[in-house]
Amino acid sequence: MIEFDGVSKWYGAVRVLRNISAKVEKGETIVLCGPSGSGKSTLARTVNRLEPIQEGTIKIDGTDIHAKSMNVNALRTGIGFVFQQFNLFPHLSVVDNVMLPLQRIRQQSRKEALPTALLMLERVGLADKANALPADISGGQSQRVAIARSLILKPQVLILDEPTSALDPEMVGEVLKLLRELSSEGITMMCVTHEMGFAREVSDRIWFLRNGELTFEAKPDLFFSSNTHPDVRGFLSSIH
Numbered sequence: 534m535i536e537f538d539g540v541s542k543w544y545g546a547v548r549v550l551r552n553i554s555a556k557v558e559k560g561e562t563i564v565l566c567g568p569s570g571s572g573k574s575t576l577a578r579t580v581n582r583l584e585p586i587q588e589g590t591i592k593i594d595g596t597d598i599h600a601k602s603m604n605v606n607a608l609r610t611g612i613g614f615v616f617q618q619f620n621l622f623p624h625l626s627v628v629d630n631v632m633l634p635l636q637r638i639r640q641q642s643r644k645e646a647l648p649t650a651l652l653m654l655e656r657v658g659l660a661d662k663a664n665a666l667p668a669d670i671s672g673g674q675s676q677r678v679a680i681a682r683s684l685i686l687k688p689q690v691l692i693l694d695e696p697t698s699a700l701d702p703e704m705v706g707e708v709l710k711l712l713r714e715l716s717s718e719g720i721t722m723m724c725v726t727h728e729m730g731f732a733r734e735v736s737d738r739i740w741f742l743r744n745g746e747l748t749f750e751a752k753p754d755l756f757f758s759s760n761t762h763p764d765v766r767g768f769l770s771s772i773h
């Protein structure tokens with residue numbers, strides 16, 4: 534589904550991605566982890582061309598997405614992206630935030646978009662908050678709204694960059710529960726997270742980045758075992 538081949542990226546003279554080659558199969562949930570500054574966000578952002586790359590290729594379903602001929606808007610329509618900060622529009626109600634992509638990209642009227650948006654809110658357990666403003670719901674609810682918005686165009690791929698890092702601890706669980714459900718429903722997911730419990734229980738494979746390099750990739754059993762990569766062992770003990 535997603536194929537990285539020899540991907541490198543520099544910011545000026547600083548190389549932040551080093552020759553990354555890896556594949557995400559259709560329906561897989563990949564957790565991306567590694568120390569701060571290791572390139573996780575940068576790698577995630579290359580998948581919808583929020584970041585250009587200087588070497589290598591990234592293919593989605595066989596299409597080279599960094600090719601000049603690629604239609605960036607069409608690409609982004611097929612990829613949901615969820616950030617640490619929810620980026621909801623404060624002056625729009627919850628349901629209006631969720632339906633925005635239908636209006637902007639599918640050119641639907643509010644009336645046309647409303648039933649789909651309400652269904653999506655139901656899916657994330659927030660039908661009763663449809664008319665609330667973002668300021669009147671919790672952080673965990675806000676992130677679920679952001680996830681609903683990211684899914685409204687039915688993307689094949691969902692990318693999440695530390696979706697629970699900005700949340701108070703008691704709200705992390707509700708977001709992870711939703712992600713677990715989405716994962717089991719078969720969406721292809723790449724999630725940057727330090728939530729190792731989620732990585733262990735939900736991910737199909739875990740990618741470990743260090744200094745821009747994909748130094749280790751394993752299924753959770755191996756990743757969390759004593760036979761894991763020494764760098765991973767150091768990382769795991771540092772975050773516990």
Ligand SMILES: Nc1ncnc2c1ncn2[C@@H]1O[C@H](COP(=O)(O)OP(=O)(O)O)[C@@H](O)[C@H]1O
Pocket residue numbers: 544549567568569570571572573574575576
């Ligand atoms: N816009 C930028 N300009 C220059 N350097 C950047 C920029 N964004 C990130 N970096 C650098 O790229 C490296 C990887 O950053 P990032 O992908 O954000 O890491 P992570 O998400 O793993 O913490 C870091 O060294 C960071 O300082």
Ligand SMILES: [Mg+2]
Pocket residue numbers: 573574575
């Ligand atoms: Mg980051």
